[in-house]
Amino acid sequence: MSRQEPDISATQIIRRELIELAVPEDKQASVLITSGSHIGQTYQLEDDESVIGRGPECAIVLEDDGISRLHCRFRREDHDTFVLEDLDSTNGTWVNRARIKSCRIKSGDRIRIGVNTTLRFMLESGDDHGDLRELYQTAIRDALTGVFNKRYLLDRLRAELAYARRHGSPLSVLIFDLDDFKGINDTFGHGAGDTLLAQLGALLLEHTREEDVVARFGGDEFVIVARGTSEAGARDLAERLRRAVLSSVFEDEGRFLRTTLSLGTATTRGEARDIETLLREADKALYAAKQQGKNRVGVVAE
Structure with missing residues (x-):
């Protein structure tokens, strides 16, 4: 006796594919240090909350001038929405030249903390994220020797x-x-x-x-x-x-x-x-x- 194949209509297949497409894919969030003692380094924001500061308990530890022990916090609201909060730091947190207490940030925003430390927030797909890091490395390296410029x-x-x-x-x-x-x-x-x-x-x-x-x-x-x-x-x-x-x-x-x-x-x-x-x-x-x-x-x- 032959086994009967289940009847799956084209409508069901399309509905299933639409459901899969409707589920948002989490993007990779990170910050790239563009000035300061850690310039060139990239830090992944893998947790729902990530604190930057001088304290060893911080997810990202930066000891540059003017950075407070607990300086600011990245908080993920959903798959592509992040909020940056200042944690009552001494010298403040700045986003695109404006001092903030709490604000939503978008990919490409420039953040300044402390005296001379600046960061770039990035929220990209895996492929785009790698491309940005490669582009930055190209900008800070000497093309002939491979050392820094x-x-x-x-x-x-x-x-x-x-x-x-x-x-x-x-x-x-x-x-x-x-x-x-x-x-x-x-x-x-x-x-x-x-x-x-x-x-x-x-x-x-x-x-x-x-x-x-x-x-x-x-x-x-x-x-x-x-x-x-x-x-x-x-x-x-x-x-x-x-x-x-x-x-x-x-x-x-x-x-x-x-x-x-x-x-x-x-x-x-x-x-x-x-x-x-x-x-x-x-x-x-x-x-x-x-x-x-x-x-x-x-x-x-x-």
Whole structure:
């Protein structure tokens, strides 16, 4: 006896599909830090409520200047509606330049908390969310070397100097460039020079901590910002990088290239007046290293 197939009408199938389409799909909510010491980082808002503040109990902990222990809270009302509430913070919460107590926010809104910390609220589908993060990473990275670009470096350095002042912790800056890079370009062409810089960028990321800011300052000059790193620690890092480059062979179209680094370091616990002062001190140390014969480390400490 054959088994009779259930009779499912076309109307039933269409009704079922319409019901499935009518169920709203939760979008991914997140905040992207666009200035401050955590610039470039993305935080997912996965819970119905997420608090931002300095306190360790917060879902997103930011220790930048002017941020209160419990500063503000994101609250999800439904699948695509979020409310931002200020939690009686000292310096307030601002959305698109207006100070708020509580307001609904939409994707793309810019939020400022504390002194210099800004965020961008994003509410996107999974694919769009990834595209936005990739776009932002492209904006803050140097295309050739893969390290951060100068604009990102300066923003982070301002935030790191403020952090060092507030906590009395050491902050070190390394400035360095390749010895006789012009000779490599003149001898082998600018293509070889670009290849060398790209491979150097990968080497620098391999020999630094994840929290270190490695950036291209311009040409063959690079800067590293190392939070919590003393004068001795900065010198050790500089020596490790110097030895790593000295022992490396860089390849370009079957040619093998060697080069060396000269580095200058400067360390502060917040005494530096501004980032220009700190960079200038590190640059003086780099100049001293060049004058002493290249392939060496110069040090300045306040």
